[in-house]
Amino acid sequence: MHGLLRFFRLILKINTRLFRMIKLPILIEEHQRSGLPLAFTEKWLDNKDLRQKLHMSQSTLRRHRLEGTISYIRINGKYYYRKSDIEMLMD
Numbered sequence: 001m002h003g004l005l006r007f008f009r010l011i012l013k014i015n016t017r018l019f020r021m022i023k024l025p026i027l028i029e030e031h032q033r034s035g036l037p038l039a040f041t042e043k044w045l046d047n048k049d050l051r052q053k054l055h056m057s058q059s060t061l062r063r064h065r066l067e068g069t070i071s072y073i074r075i076n077g078k079y080y081y082r083k084s085d086i087e088m089l090m091d
Helices: 002-021 024-034 047-054 058-067 083-090
Strands: 044-046 073-075 078-082
Touching: 044 047, 044 083, 047 058, 047 078, 047 083, 078 083
Parallel strands: none
Antiparallel strands: 044 078, 073 078
């Protein structure tokens, strides 16, 4: 079990570093031209948007990130959450 958890943490770390180098709007624009996977055209929420939507404090949102209950990406120090993931959690 620990090996699988380490594997997923490694993948998350790689994805986070990748998204730091590339800005999300650029990815969406490229998708419209080149047909990238659908995930890049989805709506994304930043911290403020998500906190307002879920009526949640900054520290609670941080705790959910650390516990892994909310998936996210981090770009240039700012957190983004896929809207479809949040909607699935709310159902």
